[in-house]
């Protein structure tokens with residue numbers, strides 16, 4: 001069967017099934033829209049309802065499945081994904097656009113995530129307390145929530161679903177998984193991996209379709225106990241209202257406007273490399289991407305010159321081409337959004353130094369390419385300095401002192417990640433203490449996170465909860481306190 005003819009399905013109650021609507025949507029390659037990777041169902045509330053019912057039924061058994069058995073399935077899933085890393089990485093690159101190095105790297109990150117959470121059912125999940133009476137045995141244990149809705153974005157279509165699904169399942173919950181409509185193929189492959197690993201029917205259900213219908217129905221479904229969401233602030237806040245209104249537990253991981261501070265003692269070539277990677281890897285489409293570089297006055301000229309030179313040198317093209325540094329935007333809609341921000345920046349008076357336009361030479365015309373873009377003379381209050389652009393655009397902001405740089409860094413509604421380049425330990429500590437960010441880097445780029453440590457933002461970037469590592473237990477479980485007394489002799 002040619003890939004272009006492949007019609008995919010939802011996975012509900014252990015079966016691959018068509019959506020009730022019968023409608024399908026093509027999955028295109030953003031580097032070359034002539035390539036269609038397959039057709040995916042546009043599901044409706046009816047399909048969500050079936051998936052939730054299946055998950056609710058499976059929960060009764062899955063929650064009682066011994067931890068070591070759940071662990072074994074996750075271990076097996078890790079091994080299967082590792083064996084298929086190249087294939088899944090290629091699918092990721094073809095449907096999302098990032099480079100093949102990043103695509104395969106993300107899948108291997110997914111393998112690490114699965115391995116970490118495969119260990120979780122074997123680790124302690126409670127505390128024992130003393131009681132005021134001699135014959136009372138008193139403990140508090142972590143128990144699963146029930147059916148969890150897992151709603152994910154397109155920018156890390158393997159890692160994000162896995163860092164939600166792995167803990168969700170490890171701690172004994174069942175899941176209804178709604179991936180982004182732009183990246184359904186990787187979601188399909190992840191689901192296949194879990195099936196092959198022996199996950200029982202109904203424990204993981206995959207429902208493709210538009211967020212406004214399928215995501216909404218998950219958020220509203222009375223049998224969905226919790227919803228974990230990563231995506232934009234607008235959708236996240238809306239979903240929070242809808243789901244928490246009916247008493248569901250909700251976790252949000254949202255956008256960022258992440259700053260890289262360059263102190264006056266910094267090695268500028270090193271700083272430029274961190275800025276370049278942070279701003280342009282994955283085409284700037286990381287929640288932790290560097291979108292503001294705040295540079296001390298005395299070095300801003302040199303730094304900016306070097307950054308522009310580096311941005312101009314980057315090879316832009318299809319992610320499957322091994323020489324490519326930066327791939328396309330994920331969709332025409334995203335490209336238009338990015339171009340419109342570039343226009344806004346120019347209108348606001350920022351100085352466009354390089355990029356700022358589409359790239360359409362030769363075969364690039366078939367993809368959603370935009371040149372790496374650098375603005376200078378960006379003022380902290382400008383929209384391009386305040387709003388998440390989510391593309392290959394970085395603005396250089398000048399600061400008179402480190403204190404002012406930190407103030408500018410904190411002067412946005414977001415607080416996901418932040419970094420400083422300095423050799424001065426005092427400056428590093430001032431920054432660490434004052435910066436309002438959930439993830440702080442010193443002498444490394446704003447993007448990048450280890451899979452076994454807490455991840456999440458402050459302020460508008462999150463809902464105070466953390467993902468990954470043992471921190472995931474907070475969201476995916478609840479506490480049951482047990483007083484066990486001896487019956488009268």
Ligand code: NAP
Pocket residue numbers: 151152153154155156178179180181182209210211212213214215216219230231232233235236238239253254255256286287388390416457461
């Ligand atoms: P998005 O538009 O908010 O979509 C995220 C998910 O929500 C998608 O699956 C989407 O479905 C679904 N959705 C849309 N409307 C919905 C509704 N009314 N109810 C329920 N679900 C709905 O975000 P995106 O454009 O995919 O991703 C980019 C954003 O994610 C950026 O803001 C980025 O910063 C953020 N992000 C944050 C993190 C983090 O950990 N903090 C990580 C990565 C990305 P459709 O596919 O149909 O739209």
Ligand code: MG
Pocket residue numbers: none
């Ligand atoms: Mg979207």
